[in-house]
Structure formats: structure tokens, C-alpha cells
Amino acid sequence: MQQIPGRHIILTLFLIFLLLPIYWLINMSFKTNTEIISTMTLWPNRPTLDNYRIIFTDPSWYSGYINSLTYVVINTILSISFALPAAYAFSRYRFLGDKHLFFWLLSNRMAPPAVFALPFFNLYSAINLFDTPWAVALAHCLFNIPLAVWILEGFISSVPREIDETAFLDGYSFPRFFLKVLMPLIASGVGVAAFFCFMFSWVELLLARTLTSVNAKPIAATMTRTVSAAGMDWGLLAAAGVLTILPGALVIWFVRNYIARGFALGRV
Amino acid sequence: MEKIVNQKAWLLVLPVFVLVAFSAIIPLMTVVNYSVQDTFGNNQFFWNGVGWYKDLLDPSTELGGRFFASLWRNLLFSAAVLAIEIPLGILVALSMPREGWRVAACLIILALPLLIPWNVVGTIWQIFGRSDIGLLGYTLNLFGLNYNYVANPLDAWLTIIAMDVWHWTSLVALLCYAGLKSIPEAYYQAAHIDGASRWAVFTAIQLPKMKRVLLIAFLLRFMDSFMIYTEPFVVTGGGPGNSTTFLSIELVKLALGQFDLGKAAAMSIVYNLIVLIVCWVFYTVMTNVGTERRPETGGV
Structure with a gap:
């Protein structure tokens, strides 16, 4: 297949765009509600499995x-x-x-x-x-x-x-x-x-x-x-x-x- | 391949016919029945003829006004997502890696949004866009943009379009990728010998080969964006005000919210007719493209 210029950048950016919202959901699922509302962090400070345990x-x-x-x-x-x-x-x-x-x-x-x-x-x-x-x-x-x-x-x-x-x-x-x-x-x-x-x-x-x-x-x-x-x-x-x-x-x-x-x- | 005329083939199709007729024709007849009647509760129905249809197709009435407003909104939405998703999908398909494990990885990531339940897609973007707890909303506000999809209609629209692009561009990309994969390497070699530019390769080889799949992509995306319900409903609930109330949301409001059966039924029929007409155009074009290209592509 013929390749186009800048294809790595295009593909990488698009895949990041796809994964970012999903990552955010996963990130939040490991946080407590107090942590979600009080602070803005890219990963859970104190990861918890409580949410999954309830389900x-x-x-x-x-x-x-x-x-x-x-x-x-x-x-x-x-x-x-x-x-x-x-x-x-x-x-x-x-x-x-x-x-x-x-x-x-x-x-x-x-x-x-x-x-x-x-x-x-x-x-x-x-x-x-x-x-x-x-x-x-x-x-x-x-x-x-x-x-x-x-x-x-x-x-x-x-x-x-x-x-x-x-x-x-x-x-x-x-x-x-x-x-x-x-x-x-x-x-x-x-x-x-x-x-x-x-x-x-x-x-x-x-x-x-x-x-x-x-x-x-x-x-x-x-x-x-x-x-x-x-x-x-x-x-x-x-x-x-x-x-x-x-x-x-x-x-x-x-x-x-x-x-x-x-x-x-x-x-x- | 020449097909044999054989009426007994109906026996093979009969089960599908019966099952789909059960789920399609009976409910549709119910809708037609409602659409010509009026009710004052108590399960008492009165003949109303084409009254609801007259109201529906007259923008000056309350019903007609709502119908046309949501129809235009929906057409605008469909046009916007098609204008973004089709070119972006082609671009992504052209950027796919050649071979190896990276192809599988990319395909899996691409397909991921397509398999997320639609209400969860809504939930993901509802959270992602919030200015207090969502990465997108928080970041935008950090840069001084006053972004709030709950209060501002423009922000609500941008969020829903971004969500749809996120959700469905993969479908276009995967279809185009399948089309590109079917191009024999010899075509590219010939183009290389002729000294064809990249643009010429795209317009003369890749685009014609993708015509069929692009047509499928275009019409699937049109249809699905034309009947979108769950995702905007979860994110905005049709608001702020009525700014993101699309046809299906309006219809469900009428039918299951207000229980205005007659009005909802008349709207259903017109809605369905529009879909049917577009679908017929799609089918006609599809089958014509099919007979044109089939012999040349030879199977796969």
C-alpha cells in the first residue's frame, strides 16, 4: 500500500484522541468520589477497587x-x-x-x-x-x-x-x-x-x-x-x-x- | 456469476421473512393506526383522518414547528459529522501501518469505540467534557476558554460533534482500509514506473477502488446520524433549551414522554418515509456500482 507523508503523526494523534476519553473513564473508576470532586489528577492518587467491588x-x-x-x-x-x-x-x-x-x-x-x-x-x-x-x-x-x-x-x-x-x-x-x-x-x-x-x-x-x-x-x-x-x-x-x-x-x-x-x- | 432462477429459494428466505415481518410490519401497522386517530384518554380513540399529518407538515402549527426545527437540526448535524468523518476516515486509512503486529494493534484500537454501548459513549463524553471533573472541559477552561456544554448551545453542539467523530470515524477508516487492502501491489508499481505523483496515485487508483466502501460508509453514517438518540440524550438531554433535540429525541419525547400517540405516530411515519427514500437511493446506487465493478475486482 502506498504511504502518505506524515502518516505516523496523523495516526498517533488520532489513536490518542480515541484513547484519551477511555483512559479518563478508567482513571475515574479507580478513584473515590471525594478524590474525583476535590482534585484534578491525571492518575488516581490512592487507587481504590471499591467501585468495582460494589458492582x-x-x-x-x-x-x-x-x-x-x-x-x-x-x-x-x-x-x-x-x-x-x-x-x-x-x-x-x-x-x-x-x-x-x-x-x-x-x-x-x-x-x-x-x-x-x-x-x-x-x-x-x-x-x-x-x-x-x-x-x-x-x-x-x-x-x-x-x-x-x-x-x-x-x-x-x-x-x-x-x-x-x-x-x-x-x-x-x-x-x-x-x-x-x-x-x-x-x-x-x-x-x-x-x-x-x-x-x-x-x-x-x-x-x-x-x-x-x-x-x-x-x-x-x-x-x-x-x-x-x-x-x-x-x-x-x-x-x-x-x-x-x-x-x-x-x-x-x-x-x-x-x-x-x-x-x-x-x-x- | 449468473444466478439460476429457482422459486424454491423462497423456502430458504421464508424464516427470515416471517421473523422480520413480525418485528417490522405489525408495529408499523400499529403506528399507522395511531396516526389517523385522536384520543382523550381512557383508551377511547376517534377517527382523525390526515389531521395530524396536516399539522406535522405545516411549520406554523406547534407540532409542525417542532418537527421542522428538529429535522433541520438533524440534517445540519448529519452534514457536519459526514463532512468531518469521511475525509478524516480516509486520512486515517491511508496512514495505517503496512504490516506486522502494529496493524492488529491499530485495528483493535480503532474498533474499540464502536463496541461501547451508546449510553456509555454518552457517559464518557459527559464526564470528559465537564469543566469540574473532565479532562477536556478542565483543560479548555484552564486556557481561559469559557467552555460549558450544559449552558452554552454552541459548546453543546461542538461536544456532540466531537463525540460522534470519536465514536464513528473508525467505521469509515476501517471500511476504507478494507478497500485499500484490495488494491494489488502491481498497480502501485505501474504508477511508480509512470512517475505518478502521490496525489495522482490517490485520485487515479485509491479513490476509485474505495468508491464502493465509501458509499457504504457514507450512507451508514448518514442513516445512523439521522436516527441518533442515545448519545446526545445522555450528554445534553436535548438541551440547552431545545438546541440539540434531534428527530429521534423529539419523537421519543412525544411518544413516551407526553403520550401524544397520534402526533408521534404521524411523525414516525414521515420520519420513516424520509429514511426509506434515502435508503432506496442508496440501494439503487449500490447495486449499480456493484454490477460495474464486480467482474474487475473478482471476488474479495
Whole structure:
């Protein structure tokens, strides 16, 4: 790749810009509230783990993380398993209304969640799923399934169709071909699609908050608890924030080699 | 690759169709239903026809005034973040290291902001910008700038734009990086032999190769900034005054705050239509660029 002048400076400055606010959050999470409010220091003078201890010992805090991870995992599994056959169909066949259907799916990825907040509340209350992880997982399918179909279609299209034909000639049934032949070939694509489903389900708050009240409350909603009559508990808020960054950082580590192509939605 | 016509492929698409239809069509019909009715509480609804739509599209009414004010604000915001993020993203992508562990390190750091829950992004910047406890606010005030995003609309705007640049420039950079990676080394060698300048290499080789991914980046960023809710809501709550009340914030205020179902529903429909039109333009352009470039790039 051709390089540009001053690239080290540009990149370094940008990475610092990205890391500085995160560093500040981490810094604050190790401080006591008195230290946060009374002094301005670049690192904690007396580092404390109290903020983290509260989160890990208080069920109303850590259950938020469990709730969030539950609906994110359900959503990722649902989205991928529904999207795989559809992506194959869009990639290999032409059928009545295929282009319109693809566009309609895509348009759901673009629909503003604010539009759906209220009707979703009514819908999931009516079918008794309100305040369960399933409600949030199903609601997030609205934008994650189209995305998964889109990414997987890109990856499947880069597998030559001769492979399908050879497999069928060898007597593979369709399900067996899909699992034994195609899946290993697009494994990285499945990984990338799962990563994106995880990502968009993990970061979304508006729908997750609207569709839960107590039992399935996501961590993002729990975090608003730090505002109390006694003022903001900044240290606790920062610690809770740091802990929401960790799952994402872990997931990035696993897909780091495919990340660039994945962001191009499998179609560069 | 020539696709085979096979109507049985519908069977493979059916599960997705049913699931997405369940989450998209039923709620949308509810919204349409609300948008033509009025209620005086007690779950009693009255037919109101297109009354709400008339109000909404007439800037002189209270509803229309609010709608257009937040629409312009939102368009201005989208334009501002696109104008910064697209060039900056290209620049960062061009600055990426060639190979080795540094590439992985850069990719991971770049992707980090994208995986932070949106309310936490808001929280990070809310803290970072505060003049009493935040590094940014404190430093700016130290230099004598009277920066306060809670009271001053301009500061609120700058904070939210900086936050969005921080949050999403990585997406543009990663997309462009993926586009750049697909350029064969031979192109550069040929350019070198021809004595092409760096600028010529950029405009003649790199930019055309990035066209497709830039299009994805442009439209994803437009859509997502057009429906932004959580981050500004956490940082400013739509204020000071109404200065950072974007479309989604206005809509949630109407629907879940005031429970003005009819007005909110009419606004939802118009909002959704705008998105749908932009999305259609996006899709048409995308598929055309696709057929143009596919044979030449050959897969990956």
C-alpha cells in the first residue's frame, strides 16, 4: 500500500484522541468520589477497587450484565441461524421479488429505533414477552437479521458455485452440504456476522430499555441508577462503564484478522 | 456469476421473512393506526383522518414547528459529522501501518469505540467534557476558554460533534482500509514506473477502488446520524433549551414522554418515509456500482 507523508503523526494523534476519553473513564473508576470532586489528577492518587467491588457484590448491578449478555447471545444465535439459508438463497438464486425483498430487509436496518419503541412495547406486552430477554432479542432481530443476511451474502458469493454443484453430484443432501461443505468455507464470514450482531445488540439501549422493567433490565439502564439525591456517584458510573467496554474488547480480539473485511460487509 | 432462477429459494428466505415481518410490519401497522386517530384518554380513540399529518407538515402549527426545527437540526448535524468523518476516515486509512503486529494493534484500537454501548459513549463524553471533573472541559477552561456544554448551545453542539467523530470515524477508516487492502501491489508499481505523483496515485487508483466502501460508509453514517438518540440524550438531554433535540429525541419525547400517540405516530411515519427514500437511493446506487465493478475486482 502506498504511504502518505506524515502518516505516523496523523495516526498517533488520532489513536490518542480515541484513547484519551477511555483512559479518563478508567482513571475515574479507580478513584473515590471525594478524590474525583476535590482534585484534578491525571492518575488516581490512592487507587481504590471499591467501585468495582460494589458492582460485583450487588446483585442489582451484576444482574444487569447477565441480562444484557443473555439477550445479546440469544439475538446473535437467532440472527445467524435465520440469516444463513436466506443469504445462500440471495447469493445463488433469482426468485420472484428477490430484489424487493432484499431492499425491504435493508430498509429495516435503516429504520430509526425510536419509531418502533412504542409499538414494540404494545406488541411484546400483548404476547406476554415484556420484560424478558426474548423480547429484546427478537426486537434487535429487526436490524441484526438484515445486517447478517447482507454480510453472509457477500461471503457466500465469494465461494465459487462449482463447489455446490460438485457436492450435489457427489450425492450430498442440501442440509449436509450446507453444514459439511459450505459452513467451513464461510466460517470467517459467520464469525464476522456474529461479531456484528453481538456489537449492535450490545450497544443498543433505546429498545432494550423500553422493553424491560425489572427482571431483564440491561446494564445500560441500570447505570442511570447512579444519579441519586446525594448527587452523582461518578466513580461507580465510571467503573460500570469500563465493565461494559470489556466484552466488546474481548470480541474484537477474536475477530481482529477479519475485522477490516467484515466492516466492508464482506464485499470489497 | 449468473444466478439460476429457482422459486424454491423462497423456502430458504421464508424464516427470515416471517421473523422480520413480525418485528417490522405489525408495529408499523400499529403506528399507522395511531396516526389517523385522536384520543382523550381512557383508551377511547376517534377517527382523525390526515389531521395530524396536516399539522406535522405545516411549520406554523406547534407540532409542525417542532418537527421542522428538529429535522433541520438533524440534517445540519448529519452534514457536519459526514463532512468531518469521511475525509478524516480516509486520512486515517491511508496512514495505517503496512504490516506486522502494529496493524492488529491499530485495528483493535480503532474498533474499540464502536463496541461501547451508546449510553456509555454518552457517559464518557459527559464526564470528559465537564469543566469540574473532565479532562477536556478542565483543560479548555484552564486556557481561559469559557467552555460549558450544559449552558452554552454552541459548546453543546461542538461536544456532540466531537463525540460522534470519536465514536464513528473508525467505521469509515476501517471500511476504507478494507478497500485499500484490495488494491494489488502491481498497480502501485505501474504508477511508480509512470512517475505518478502521490496525489495522482490517490485520485487515479485509491479513490476509485474505495468508491464502493465509501458509499457504504457514507450512507451508514448518514442513516445512523439521522436516527441518533442515545448519545446526545445522555450528554445534553436535548438541551440547552431545545438546541440539540434531534428527530429521534423529539419523537421519543412525544411518544413516551407526553403520550401524544397520534402526533408521534404521524411523525414516525414521515420520519420513516424520509429514511426509506434515502435508503432506496442508496440501494439503487449500490447495486449499480456493484454490477460495474464486480467482474474487475473478482471476488474479495
